[in-house]
Amino acid sequence: MIDKSINKNIDRIKMRLKTIPETPGVYQYLDEEGKIIYVGKARNLQRRVSSYFNRYDDHSSKIKMLVRHIYDLRITVVATEVDALLLENNLIKQYQPRYNSMLKDDKTYPYLCITDEEYPRLLFTRDRANVRGQFFGPYPNQRILRELQDIIRKLFSYRQCKKNLHWDKERGVVVGSDRPCMNHQIGLCKAPCVGLESKEEYLETFSRIRKILRGDFGDILDSLKKEMFALADELRFEEAEVLRRKIRLLEEYQSRSTVVNTNVRDVDVFTIISDAKYAYVNMMRIKNGSIVYSFSTEIKKQLDESDSEILSTVIPTLHEQTESTAKEAIVPFVVDELPEEYLHQTVPTRGDRKQLLELSMRNVVSYQHQCIHQRLLVNPDDGRSQLMERLQKELHLKRPPTHIECFDNSNIQGAYPVAAMVRFTNGKPDKNEYRKFNIKTASGDNGESSDGKIIARDDYASMAEVIYRRYSRLVSEGKELPGLLIVDGGMGQMEMARRVIQDELKIDLPIAGLAKDDRHRTNELLCYDESNNIRVVGLKPTDQLFHLLEQIQNEVHRFAISFHRDKRSKGTFRTQLTDIPGIGEKTAHELLLKFGSIREIKVQTLDDLSKAIGPAKAKIVYDYFR
Numbered sequence: 001m002i003d004k005s006i007n008k009n010i011d012r013i014k015m016r017l018k019t020i021p022e023t024p025g026v027y028q029y030l031d032e033e034g035k036i037i038y039v040g041k042a043r044n045l046q047r048r049v050s051s052y053f054n055r056y057d058d059h060s061s062k063i064k065m066l067v068r069h070i071y072d073l074r075i076t077v078v079a080t081e082v083d084a085l086l087l088e089n090n091l092i093k094q095y096q097p098r099y100n101s102m103l104k105d106d107k108t109y110p111y112l113c114i115t116d117e118e119y120p121r122l123l124f125t126r127d128r129a130n131v132r133g134q135f136f137g138p139y140p141n142q143r144i145l146r147e148l149q150d151i152i153r154k155l156f157s158y159r160q161c162k163k164n165l166h167w168d169k170e171r172g173v174v175v176g177s178d179r180p181c182m183n184h185q186i187g188l189c190k191a192p193c194v195g196l197e198s199k200e201e202y203l204e205t206f207s208r209i210r211k212i213l214r215g216d217f218g219d220i221l222d223s224l225k226k227e228m229f230a231l232a233d234e235l236r237f238e239e240a241e242v243l244r245r246k247i248r249l250l251e252e253y254q255s256r257s258t259v260v261n262t263n264v265r266d267v268d269v270f271t272i273i274s275d276a277k278y279a280y281v282n283m284m285r286i287k288n289g290s291i292v293y294s295f296s297t298e299i300k301k302q303l304d305e306s307d308s309e310i311l312s313t314v315i316p317t318l319h320e321q322t323e324s325t326a327k328e329a330i331v332p333f334v335v336d337e338l339p340e341e342y343l344h345q346t347v348p349t350r351g352d353r354k355q356l357l358e359l360s361m362r363n364v365v366s367y368q369h370q371c372i373h374q375r376l377l378v379n380p381d382d383g384r385s386q387l388m389e390r391l392q393k394e395l396h397l398k399r400p401p402t403h404i405e406c407f408d409n410s411n412i413q414g415a416y417p418v419a420a421m422v423r424f425t426n427g428k429p430d431k432n433e434y435r436k437f438n439i440k441t442a443s444g445d446n447g448e449s450s451d452g453k454i455i456a457r458d459d460y461a462s463m464a465e466v467i468y469r470r471y472s473r474l475v476s477e478g479k480e481l482p483g484l485l486i487v488d489g490g491m492g493q494m495e496m497a498r499r500v501i502q503d504e505l506k507i508d509l510p511i512a513g514l515a516k517d518d519r520h521r522t523n524e525l526l527c528y529d530e531s532n533n534i535r536v537v538g539l540k541p542t543d544q545l546f547h548l549l550e551q552i553q554n555e556v557h558r559f560a561i562s563f564h565r566d567k568r569s570k571g572t573f574r575t576q577l578t579d580i581p582g583i584g585e586k587t588a589h590e591l592l593l594k595f596g597s598i599r600e601i602k603v604q605t606l607d608d609l610s611k612a613i614g615p616a617k618a619k620i621v622y623d624y625f626r
Contacts, residue, residue, distance in 0.1 A: 002056045002067065009071050013053065020075055022046040024084045026091065028074040029066065029099075038066055038099040038303075041088040041337070043081055049073065060304040066099050081339040089316045099302045101279070101310055103317060110145045111137035112213060119165040119174075119192055119199070120206050122158060124149060136213040138295060138321065152212060155246050156205050157190045157197075159183070165193055174199075212250075214323065215285055215292030221250060264352055268343075269330040270315055271360040272307045273368055276389040276400070279310045280371065282364035283318045285326070286356065293322065294360075296367035312337030319343070330357055373544055384427030390545050391484070394537050395527045397510050401483030402426055405470075406514075407497075408488035408556040409439075409462045410564035418567060419466040420560035423482065424552055436563045437466040463487060464496040471505055481509050488553055490515040491534050494526060514553045522550040577601070580624045587613050591621070601625070 004010055020027075025045045029038040042048030052059075052067055059067070078084050092100050113123045115133040124145060125131050139145040159165075160183060165176040177193035184190070190197035208220050224247050231240035269284040278298055285293035295318070299310060312335050318324075328344045330353050335345060348354040372386050388400040395401075404424045409417065423433035439462045467485070474481060485501065487493040494513040501509050513526040513534075525537040525546075539546040576598055577588035594612045595601050601609075602625045609618035 002053050006056065006064075007053075007068055007070060010053070013070065013073065016073055017046075017050055017053070020046045020049055021077060023077050024079070024081050025075060025077040026084050026087045027076075028091065028097075029070045030072045030074065031069050032071045034072075036091075036095040036097050037069060038097050039088055039091045039095065041081075041084040043084075045075060045077070049075075062099075062301075062303045066303060080341065082342045085312070085316055085337075085339060085342055089313070089320070092313070093317075101299045101302045101305055101313065103297050103299060103314065110139050110142050111135045112139075112145060112149060114206060114210065114213075117165070118167060119159060119202060121160060122149065122152065122206075122209060134210070134323070135321070136323065138297075148213075151249060152209055153188070154249055155212075156209060157188060158202070158205055158209070159189050159192060161189075161193070163193055167199055214325070215287035215290070217250060217287075221247060224250070264356070266326045267328045267330055267346075267353075267356075268315075268319070268324055268326040269356050269360045270311060270318075271332055271357065271364045272311055272314075273361075273364055274301070274307055274310070275386065275393060277301055277386070278368075278371070279305075279307065280364050280368040281311070281314050281318075282360045282367065283322070284356065284360050284363070285322065285324065291356075291359075294363060295322075296364055298367075298371050308333065308335050309337060311335045315343065330360075332357060332361070369543060384548075387427055387545050387548055394525075394539075394545070395484070395510060395512060396529075397484065399483065401510070403430075403480075403482040404484045404486060404552065405482045406486040406488060406552050406556045407463060407466060407470075408553075408560040409459050409466075410560040417462055418560065418564045419462055420556055420563050421466070421470060422552065422556045422559055424555075427548055429555060434559060435470065436559075437469065438567075439465060459489070460492050460496045463489070463493045464500050467497050467500045468504065471501065471507065471509070475505060475507060481507065484510050484512060486512045486514055486549075486552065488514055488556055491526065494528075494534060498528065498532070514549060516553075522546070522553050525549060577621070580621060582620045583617065587617055 001014070002010055007013070022044050024041075024043050026039065026041050027045060027049050028036050031037050040048070052063070052070075056064065056067060076087060078087060092102060096102065110124060110126050111128065113125050113128075113131055113133040113135050115121045115123060115131070117133075120133070123131065123133070128135060137145070139148075161177075161181050163176045165174055167173075168175045174193055174195050180191035180194055180196070181189070184196070190202075192199065192202045208223075211217075211220055224243055228240045228243040228247065231237075231243065264286050267286040269286065270281065272279055272281045274280065278300055280296065280298055282294065282296045284291055284295075297314075297318075299314065301310075311331065315329065315335070315338060319326075326343075328346055329338075330346050330348060332347065334347060338345065346353060348357055372390070375386060385400070388402065391397070392400045402425065405421055406424075407419060407421050409419045417439040419437040419439060421435040421437070423430045425433075467487075471481070485497060487497050490513055494511055497511050501507055501511060511528060514522060515524050515526060517523040525539055526534050527537055529535050539549075577583055577591060578585055590613055591601050591609075592598075595604065601621070604622075606618055606622045609622055612618070613621070
């Protein structure tokens, strides 16, 4: 149990804890101003509420912050877990507690609303607070909503005017208008305002509109077909033709929905992915074998909630907002906090339901990338922080890699070997921390200098040399290590880096590799698993994280090539060839490009050397090595 050093009000809270029953219910935490800062539900109130104060050290930093601000608590006992779930949902919407994770503001999304009027209207709105009626949505974007609204307009005639109409029972007339408007004259309204359409017929129209908005096309199609055949039997072919066009329009709209299986009648699908700060949820409505609705939303985490805890809050909210009638939910895992009596959960392993789950997951992954990209455009620093958190998750790191250092070698056929390192801080180049390396002692037998020192020709050995020099110096000077070491190369370069970091320096530094394809483009991200086996991290070329890694790889390659070019142009490097009287740097360069190393040059015939640099210079080189 915590003490007063953590929460000065703990004595009063302890007294309250003793009176909490072991029953289902809802608890509310209040601050010193009496404001509700958190609402939660529990199967066992006593056990759940006490856990906040008994296992304090096991909680995340955000929950510890909540506990420090609790001044008082309230308990509401309910009969069942379902009641607790619904009450929690209502209280969160009512009080908007600071520490509860909630959906985005409703004003962000568009809805269709059937107004709560005696003669209803169908409205497009983003403001649920100031419009009374039955809402359908939220819709993922305005285009989809407008398309649906246009189809309904073509199928049914209803009023759009703002007249306050009501039925006067005593007089048997509609009150509120004295003449039809323009919409009646062009056939968009049957003018219920002047009694040209009965109230019963008008309300029946909106009964059909409700079914379409819920995705229930079957009953409407059957009803329209019956009316069409009845009109045809009565030889009223023009009216039957109007209904036939409406049926075709409705069938075309229905056919655009993804057909799954007619056995999947009325189901909701939910998937979730999350990072350190945000969770992303997708909901799909399945009706009569077709996907009639898909919606994704972003939730900002407040208390480091698990995916299961977030779904237990989001599912009832979306269920209510969309007025779903589904009794089954397809989910990626069982949500323990969601009572089975409220919604039957299915975790599919194969078949149509598994395909639906995978489709929903593709939607939510795409939505996550959109959100990250948008944040990157609006606030580059925040977006990069999200990318660092994603990189942490993909590579299973202990913390986001605030500092990333990447190494690359550069040489021409083994000559003039150099290396370079770039550092990215919070996803941005930190050019003050860039470093250049002249390769000095890396092992290899491909060539040697005039003073007998080995000139590195081995990329692996060169990589090992510069990594050892970099991090042995940081360790000896007591400086902070980066959060991630990346080598520009594949498994071989990674293994050399691992041997230096783990076997020689014995430091804890995560290692990754960036491999390129045969066109020298960033191809894949590699990392070590817990068993020190190299695994490939799957990233799409359109992913913002992939673009960041590509930028890092291109930057270190540019920096290394630039350094190599500068050194070569200044003639800084010397080889055994340039010490031969009569052989200059240009000729030495041509020989190394042709044969790759001094060892290979030594074993060439005079004829082979002549073909490369001409007979005169070839004889000088040939005689020198003989």
